[in-house]
Amino acid sequence: MPELPEVETVRRGLAPYVDGARIEAVTLNRKDLRFAFPKDFAKRLTGQTIERAGRRAKYLLFHLGDGGIWLSHLGMTGSFRFEDRLITEPTRYREASADRKHDHVEITLVHPEQGRMALIYTDARRFGFMDLYASEAESPYLAGLGPEPLSNDFNAEMLAARFAGKKAPIKAALLDQRVVAGLGNIYVSEALYRAHILPTRLAGSLVGKRDRPKPELEALVIEVRKVLLEAIDAGGSTLRDFRNADGNSGYFQHRFMIYDREGEPCLTPGCTGTVQRIVQSGRSSFFCPVCQH
DNA sequence: CCACTAACCTGTAGGC
DNA sequence: TGCCTACAGGTTAGTG
Numbered sequence: 001m002p003e004l005p006e007v008e009t010v011r012r013g014l015a016p017y018v019d020g021a022r023i024e025a026v027t028l029n030r031k032d033l034r035f036a037f038p039k040d041f042a043k044r045l046t047g048q049t050i051e052r053a054g055r056r057a058k059y060l061l062f063h064l065g066d067g068g069i070w071l072s073h074l075g076m077t078g079s080f081r082f083e084d085r086l087i088t089e090p091t092r093y094r095e096a097s098a099d100r101k102h103d104h105v106e107i108t109l110v111h112p113e114q115g116r117m118a119l120i121y122t123d124a125r126r127f128g129f130m131d132l133y134a135s136e137a138e139s140p141y142l143a144g145l146g147p148e149p150l151s152n153d154f155n156a157e158m159l160a161a162r163f164a165g166k167k168a169p170i171k172a173a174l175l176d177q178r179v180v181a182g183l184g185n186i187y188v189s190e191a192l193y194r195a196h197i198l199p200t201r202l203a204g205s206l207v208g209k210r211d212r213p214k215p216e217l218e219a220l221v222i223e224v225r226k227v228l229l230e231a232i233d234a235g236g237s238t239l240r241d242f243r244n245a246d247g248n249s250g251y252f253q254h255r256f257m258i259y260d261r262e263g264e265p266c267l268t269p270g271c272t273g274t275v276q277r278i279v280q281s282g283r284s285s286f287f288c289p290v291c292q293h
Numbered sequence: 294c295c296a297c298t299a300a301c302c303t304g305t306a307g308g309c
Numbered sequence: 310t311g312c313c314t315a316c317a318g319g320t321t322a323g324t325g
Contacts, residue, residue, distance in 0.1 A: 003318060034301070034320080058319075076318055077303080102303085125302045127319060141320095168296070177320085184318055259318095281297065284316085298324080308314085 002074040004182030009235030013242030021111040034129040057181035075127025082243040083118045145181040156213035163203040164211045171199035193258040194223035199285040
């Protein structure tokens with residue numbers, strides 16, 4: 001479930017173990033995920049130090065000792081976990097258990113305080129991908145991204161300028177990573193619900209005279225920020241020990257107010273509505289037809 | 294440039 | 310239990 005809050009939770013879980021760790025060995029169990037791994041991926045990572053686990057939108061960015069960037073996108077089902085073992089015989093481990101069959105990348109890390117551990121990337125659907133760059137500026141994936149929704153660069157004025165005259169539904173506009181980077185299907189539904197805006201509203205309808213944001217667009221910005229911060233907090237509280245956590249690390253089951261609640265009562269106090277589901281640009285949208293306008 | 298669809302790939306839930 | 314369909318948190322390529 002990796003939208004911005006989940007990726008941030010993964011980053012925070014990884015950081016205590018990978019920041020300052022040396023990459024001792026890298027094993028790829030296949031040549032591609034969504035895309036092929038870059039040439040000499042394992043060789044170029046091996047021997048490097050991870051200085052810091054960072055994040056931009058839904059991308060994990062591991063800053064390397066030589067100034068380079070190891071980029072990882074989790075797609076829909078990607079996750080990292082640690083195991084206290086060497087990866088010298090990964091095949092033997094994979095065969096020992098069926099749930100290892102989607103372990104695609106195995107990395108031995110040596111951390112000055114935490115010692116040696118295996119960092120495993122697993123991804124059933126393989127919509128995730130990894131790449132290596134000499135610098136952030138070099139990544140085409142990062143080049144076109146809009147502002148971070150939790151930064152000051154994301155605000156109602158900027159959205160108004162972008163949305164003026166725009167015919168796309170607000171749902172689609174917020175999913176567009178060039179507009180704002182990090183929102184996904186869940187948190188767009190949640191933010192629109194909280195701001196009482198129907199997902200079918202045209203983006204341009206939230207803009208007033210002289211490209212000024214309408215009050216509901218101001219509310220939307222506030223609710224986007226709030227729902228992301230709450231989700232990050234929930235992830236942080238769920239996250240105990242990333243290294244020793246059983247199962248997948250960093251994902252958490254957050255309580256959603258509207259997402260995936262089709263047919264259930266609206267949770268807005270005093271509202272008598274029932275949650276509806278529609279499909280917009282091929283993806284489910286959830287909303288309350290009574291308190292969203 | 295814009296908007297929409299199909300595609301990528303595997304797992305799971307629900308109906309019969 | 311099996312078989313079938315629909316659907317899943319993301320992004321990109323292709324079409325009109």
